[in-house]
Amino acid sequence: MEIDRRKFFKVLGVGGATAIAAPTRNGHAWQSKAPPDPYGCLVDLTRCIGCRKCEQACQTVNSLPQPARPFDDLTILDKKRRPDEKSYTVINRYYPGRRDDRDQPIPFFVKVQCMHCQDPACASACIVGALTKKENGTVHYDVTKCIGCRYCMVACPFEIPAYEYSDPITPRVMKCTFCYERVEKEKKPPGCAAICPVEAITFGRRNTLLKVAKKRIQSDPGKYVNYIYGENEAGGTSWLYISSEPFDRVGFIDVPKRPLNQLAETIQSALFSYLWSPIVLFGMLGGIKWAFRDKSHAEHPHKGGES
Amino acid sequence: MTRMIRRLSGGIAILTVFAAIGGLTVFLPGSLLIHEAIAAADPAPVHQPDPAWVAPDQEKAKKRAQEIVPFVEAVMEECELCRQMRLREMGLGIKDSASAYYLLDSPIIKKSEDLYGPVRFKHNKHAAQLKDCALCHHYRPLDENAKETTRCSACHQEAFRPDHPERIGLKAAFHQQCAGCHQEMKQGPTDCLGCHNKNVPDHKELVMLSGKPQPTEVTRECLRCHKAAGEDMLKTAHWLWKGPSPHTLNRSKHVEHGKATSAVNNF
Numbered sequence: 001m002e003i004d005r006r007k008f009f010k011v012l013g014v015g016g017a018t019a020i021a022a023p024t025r026n027g028h029a030w031q032s033k034a035p036p037d038p039y040g041c042l043v044d045l046t047r048c049i050g051c052r053k054c055e056q057a058c059q060t061v062n063s064l065p066q067p068a069r070p071f072d073d074l075t076i077l078d079k080k081r082r083p084d085e086k087s088y089t090v091i092n093r094y095y096p097g098r099r100d101d102r103d104q105p106i107p108f109f110v111k112v113q114c115m116h117c118q119d120p121a122c123a124s125a126c127i128v129g130a131l132t133k134k135e136n137g138t139v140h141y142d143v144t145k146c147i148g149c150r151y152c153m154v155a156c157p158f159e160i161p162a163y164e165y166s167d168p169i170t171p172r173v174m175k176c177t178f179c180y181e182r183v184e185k186e187k188k189p190p191g192c193a194a195i196c197p198v199e200a201i202t203f204g205r206r207n208t209l210l211k212v213a214k215k216r217i218q219s220d221p222g223k224y225v226n227y228i229y230g231e232n233e234a235g236g237t238s239w240l241y242i243s244s245e246p247f248d249r250v251g252f253i254d255v256p257k258r259p260l261n262q263l264a265e266t267i268q269s270a271l272f273s274y275l276w277s278p279i280v281l282f283g284m285l286g287g288i289k290w291a292f293r294d295k296s297h298a299e300h301p302h303k304g305g306e307s
Numbered sequence: 308m309t310r311m312i313r314r315l316s317g318g319i320a321i322l323t324v325f326a327a328i329g330g331l332t333v334f335l336p337g338s339l340l341i342h343e344a345i346a347a348a349d350p351a352p353v354h355q356p357d358p359a360w361v362a363p364d365q366e367k368a369k370k371r372a373q374e375i376v377p378f379v380e381a382v383m384e385e386c387e388l389c390r391q392m393r394l395r396e397m398g399l400g401i402k403d404s405a406s407a408y409y410l411l412d413s414p415i416i417k418k419s420e421d422l423y424g425p426v427r428f429k430h431n432k433h434a435a436q437l438k439d440c441a442l443c444h445h446y447r448p449l450d451e452n453a454k455e456t457t458r459c460s461a462c463h464q465e466a467f468r469p470d471h472p473e474r475i476g477l478k479a480a481f482h483q484q485c486a487g488c489h490q491e492m493k494q495g496p497t498d499c500l501g502c503h504n505k506n507v508p509d510h511k512e513l514v515m516l517s518g519k520p521q522p523t524e525v526t527r528e529c530l531r532c533h534k535a536a537g538e539d540m541l542k543t544a545h546w547l548w549k550g551p552s553p554h555t556l557n558r559s560k561h562v563e564h565g566k567a568t569s570a571v572n573n574f
Contacts, residue, residue, distance in 0.1 A: 047483070051499065070535075072499075189467055194419050197499075198486070199479030203467045212472050 038137025040206035050109035054192035061191035114176035124261030125155035235259030
């Protein structure tokens with residue numbers, strides 16, 4: 001029998017259709033693994049004065065390298081920065097358009113760090129479990145497990161994890177630790193929240209912070225944009241922001257409002273539950289092999305032996 | 308011809324040496340001469356401060372700043388204007404002030420960090436200028452027996468209290484109230500060092516000099532850590548001997564060609 005292209009695709013198509021139909025029939029609904037009441041931080045951007053004390057505290061608490069320019073040098077704000085392997089958090093300055101009575105643009109400061117997603121895409125992408133979501137809200141990085149594949153960097157919707165490319169022997173993925181040890185063992189707020197002179201960062205339980213944020217917006221609707229960034233971003237994050245400026249104008253990334261690992265994990269768990277997909281695949285391959293087997297051998301069973 | 312040039316250059320060299328010596332005698336030992344003159348004259352009786360004397364208001368403020376008062380759980384909800392009017396009708400003013408001078412400092416803040424020194428706060432000066440107690444004393448305790456105005460640290464203590472998540476801590480209360488108002492009124496400092504002294508670590512342990520060091524050794528020792536300060540100094544008028552001197556009363560001038568550029572001594 002000749003290899004019929006149309007027939008080949010027909011067999012493949014039927015197999016594929018069952019493969020796609022199977023998970024919906026099985027109904028393995030994706031379950032969020034988010035902790036019920038994690039810690040979080042509410043950043044009130046209207047309060048931030050851009051003093052960079054949070055950067056300084058972060059460097060001290062996490063024993064990061066001393067920066068080339070001191071923390072009280074505010075000219076560094078002239079350029080937009082991102083958290084990198086030497087700094088877990090940075091302050092950026094924006095001029096969103098408001099002017100004071102002397103017609104000078106009013107600066108607006110935005111703190112950037114890991115958002116500590118409720119359902120972190122980085123932890124989902126990590127193939128060795130080096131990144132995990134802890135009960136207290138931290139997305140924790142375990143350097144002893146990390147193999148340096150950097151999938152987390154690709155997966156993160158907020159573009160946070162950085163990598164020590166400069167260190168060829170023992171490179172690490174670097175991102176905000178939520179001062180895990182400090183919060184968990186010493187029962188202290190994270191370094192940045194503790195040092196902030198104006199309490200632009202409020203530390204507490206995420207559910208409480210959401211209430212506080214809503215109350216603040218409600219009590220001064222003229223001041224705040226009626227939106228809590230992080231309430232639903234990427235399925236919700238432990239870090240929350242409220243602002244007087246529209247978030248897209250001050251450097252916030254527009255992130256899907258659902259857990260980003262939902263789709264990937266649904267597909268993955270659907271494909272590999274009860275190992276049905278390999279069974280179907282190899283069964284299908286066997287079927288094709290059987291359907292297109294060389295029938296001339298059957299007619300002359302002793303042909304091989306003769307030659 | 309060559310002889311002429313040689314003679315001329317020799318002359319210039321001699322002149323330069325003279326000029327240099329002249330400049331030096333006028334300038335470098337100037338301060339030394341003055342010191343010697345003072346030493347030679349009858350020494351004026353130097354005022355020796357009494358070591359036992361302390362500034363009473365400073366001591367009082369220090370003591371007060373160390374106190375921790377009971378936390379006010381609930382405050383009376385009152386609109387800003389209502390409170391302002393009520394306090395005015397009560398006739399509350401400077402005469403009711405407990406002290407004219409406070410130190411804004413507290414063990415509550417020092418518990419978490421100790422980066423800056425305390426802030427000197429002239430309470431009555433602010434009260435006299437603002438004429439509105441309600442600007443800072445924005446709420447009163449719900450307890451009717453309590454005084455109308457209380458200190459900041461009665462309501463604002465540790466930050467992030469789980470039972471009062473909306474109540475800001477003492478440090479933030481100070482900063483939001485002071486810096487916020489200064490910004491709004493366009494009066495008073497809004498930067499860290501405008502109010503605070505930096506907490507300078509004890510240099511007894513840090514300085515590594517022994518015996519009787521030479522002045523240059525002392526400078527070198529300072530520069531060992533304060534390298535940037537040294538580089539900055541090289542750009543100031545103190546080193547360059549040029550630039551404007553706007554703060555020199557009745558003697559202000561602008562010198563473009565200082566010692567560091569073209570002239571020897573023109574100040």
